[in-house]
Structures are given as C-alpha cells and as structure tokens.
Amino acid sequence: MTSWLTLSLRLLLSWMYVTRGEFVERPRDDSLRSVAEEETVLPCRFQPTDSVVVQVTWFKQTSDGWEQIITAHRVDGQTAFGTWSGRVRFKSSNPTVDSSLVVLSTEVSDEGRYKCHVNSYPFGTFDQEVTLTVWTIPISSLDAVTVVEGQSYRQAASCRSLARPPPLLSWDTELSGQSVNRSWENGAVTAHYSLHPLRSMNGKKLDCLVWHPTLTGPRRHQNQLVVHFPPDSEVSGYSGDWYVGLERAALSCVSGGNPRPQLFTWARLGEALPEGAIPHPNGTLEFGRPLSLSDGGTYRCVAKNDVGVGAAELQISVTEFPERQTTTTEKTLMVVVGVVAGGLLILMLIIIITVTCHQKKKNKMLTRELTEKKEEISTLSRQASFRRMNSVSTDARGATEESIPLRVDGTLSSLGQGTRLPPHVPTPSPILQSGELLGQTDEGASRSASATVSPRHSSRRSYPPVTHDDDGDEEDDDDDDEVDEGLGGRASREHPDDRESQSSRSQASEAHSAGYRVTNGTVRFKPGTNPTVVSPHASLVHKAQIV
Structure with a gap:
C-alpha cells in the first residue's frame, strides 16, 4: 500500500512539472566545451505554464558547496557576486524569459559544474545543471x-x-x-x-x-x-694561360665552411709572395702589375672559421708568350657553321627523299600506262587478225590476182624443153612472196584450195584508173569502198613497202602472163618462151596457197 502511494505521488509531481513548465534548448548530455580566453554561453531557458518566473540565480559547485554567481529579480534587477562581478552577465535583457549566462573571458579555473535555479509563482523552484569543460589553445615553441x-x-x-x-x-x-x-x-x-x-x-x-x-x-x-664544420678551401682564377705582361691577374680562395671563414692567409711555398701581389680580406690575391717570369710558383691559401681551418695549394706557371686560344667569337662562329651545315644536310635528305618518292610514283604511273597500251595494242592486233581471216572471199569473180589461190595438180610439163617435174615440187623461182595466207585458219585454207585458176585471172592485173580528188591528190576510185581489214585501210596501202610490193607483184604478173598458160587447172609454159626470163627473186604468185 505504501509503494502504491509513493508511485502515485511521483506521477503527480511529474504531471505538475510537465504541465506547469519546462526547460528548453538543453545542452546534449548536460555538457559544454569552451576555449580559454573566449566568450562562453551557459544555456538556461524556462517556459512556465500557468505560472510566473519571479527570480533566476546561477551557482557554481565548489568543494564547499554551491557558490552564488549572479541573480536576476523580476522587480529588483541583476546582481553579480564576488570575483564574478564584471566577468559574467545574462544573455537577455529580460532574464526571467531567457536566463542564459555569458562568461566574457573564460579561464581554465572556470571549468566545473553550474546550476540554473528558477523561482516561479505559485509553483515553486526548478533547477537545470550543466558541466563546463575549458580547453586551451596550445602554446608551443621550438629550440634549435x-x-x-x-x-x-x-x-x-x-x-x-x-x-x-x-x-x-x-x-x-x-x-x-x-x-x-x-x-x-x-x-x-x-x-x-x-x-x-x-x-x-x-x-x-x-x-x-x-x-x-x-x-x-x-x-x-x-x-x-x-x-x-671546418672550411674546405680551393684556389681558383688560374687556367694555365698566364704569360709575361698579363694584367689584372688574380687568385681567389673559395671555401665552403660553416660558419663562413672570416680570415684568409696567402703564401708562396719556399719563398715570399711576389712584390705587387696584394691579398684582400675576402680571400682574393690580386697582382697589381703585369706578370713576370718570377711570379710562378706554388701558392697556398689558408681559410679559418670558428670550427677549424682549411688549406689549398695551386702550381702557377708564367710563360714568355701567350698561347693562342680559341676566342669566344671563333667558338660562336664554329657553332653557327655546324648548325648551318646540319640544317643543310637535313634539307638535302628531305629533298632526296621527296624526289625519290616522286620518281617512284612517276615510274609506277608510267608502268601502268605502258601496260594499258600493250593490252590495247594486243587487243587491236587480235581484232585485226580476226578481220583478215573473215575478209578472205570465196568468189573468184570479184577477187584480184593477189587473192586468187593457185591450184597445181599433177606435174608441170613442157617447161621449155618438156621436162616433167614431180607433183607438188616447187618451181625454181619462189612462188610465195608473203606468208600471210599460210597463217590463216584451216577454214580459210580449205576455201582457198577449192578455188580454180582461170586464164582470165592469170592475165595481167588491171588497176583502176587514177583520179584526182578535190584537194589535188591522186587517189584510187575504190578507196572509199575497198578497205584492208587486216592492215588498217588506206594507211597500209600508202606504206612504201606496200607500194614496192605492189610493183614487184605487177612485174611478176606480167611475166607470168607472158610465159605461162593454164589448161584444165594445170600451169604450163607457153611454147617458144624461155622460162628463165622471170627473175628467180620475183614473186610469181602473191598470197597463193598450194594444195
């Protein structure tokens, strides 16, 4: 029974607290972090319900209890206590509405737990606590x-x-x-x-x-x-080109010690420094006069700093006459010449490569054109051969003496003295002048073999009369009709070899007509004629085929 009564009282107090007011904007986990020497705000804001906030007071927890920091009354105003005076204030001008506390300059000693105490009427007091942690910005230093x-x-x-x-x-x-x-x-x-x-x-x-x-x-x-570290000395200023009469000659003592050397000492081994040699504090030994042969020798430089010393030696030789050296201008000229030569060489290589490529391309084009011409000529030649074979006529009436094939049967008798020759034996004089018909096809040969020789065809060949065309040239009347299919027409007849061949054939035809006769298809010598009147080199029958 007592436990139930206690639980009922707690629920009632909770309901009264919720319904009569609450704190808002509470910090998470009731903990805050701040940085020293910066402003810190401790939040506290109470919203009453059916009540009025009369007074707000801030406390800090110490080993002796709670220390009062500042208070604000609804009527009497604000008051700060002790060491907090001048260091704290309320954030709002109406502390009973917003009771947040502001610490103007936070110190490490300000770290701790704080409590915001609110007095309301008529429902009493309400508290909110917060823990403050103060961080400090690092203060650091480095000692080398x-x-x-x-x-x-x-x-x-x-x-x-x-x-x-x-x-x-x-x-x-x-x-x-x-x-x-x-x-x-x-x-x-x-x-x-x-x-x-x-x-x-x-x-x-x-x-x-x-x-x-x-x-x-x-x-x-x-x-x-x-x-x-101690100095590490080195003598510079001499490159082996000193000669008698050289002016403004000088030696330098270069040292890399740390700290930088402040004291330099010059000496010449085995003897004193030459007269006119002036040492300077920066480590330079200057010759204030033209050099002489006696200025040669081994020079020693000693540099000293706070840690130690460093020494360096150098052998100096002075010649009577200066050695010729390549000047800067000559070196520059040599470089320019080399660059120009290199550029010309590169240009020549480019030109050669370009010309070679162009020539190769041109040769390829010429080879291709030549191949095409050869193919064209070959095609024309085959076409001309086909036309010659097809142009051989089987009609003996319209054929000339050149185109009539000669048929020889049996033997040739009565050749002057009645000598009988065996059949198919050629006469002593050549009968065939050209081998054109020998190359014809078998069909053309058979057609030629079937034709018989008549007396009228063995007589002298009659040529058409020569006429003059409009432009004054002599021309055959049948030029327009007669076309040499195998040799390309008029151009072949006008060839000098063709004219000479025609003349020879005409002479042979006349001789043949005068000394021979044809009887029943057999060629015989005329009585009383000499068969040798015809030159053995003359062609008796042109384009004849013996079958």
Missing part, C-alpha cells in the same frame, strides 16, 4: 641546437607545447635521427630530436608539428638543422 661535425650522438632540436587537453608533437624531416616525447599533468608536452651531426645535414628541414582539437590542422614550427 647548433651541432658540430664530428660530435657524438646528441640533441639537435627541442619542441615544447602546453594545452588542455595535452597536445601531440611530431617531426617533419628527412634526417636520420630519433625523437623522444614526454608529457606532464598540467598539459605540457616536450619532444627532443637527436642525431649524429654530419656536414651533409646542414640546412636540412627539421620542423615540429603540434596537433590539438582546437586547431583545424597541425601547427608547424619551421626549422633547419645547423651543422658547423
């Missing part, structure tokens, strides 16, 4: 240590940082070394970097990086390692 070449393993740089919460420290470097970090309860952290110092490490990067939540990125402290 100067090391000397040859020293033992030692510290080269030290980095320190202080912040809440404690920061993290790291090194950004390419040096071979080791870092040792330490931290303390107050938020201080240190990092020491140690190494074996070498001359090659001088000027190398050795940066310290500070990492902290208050920073958007690492804070970098730039640093370069400083390594001191």
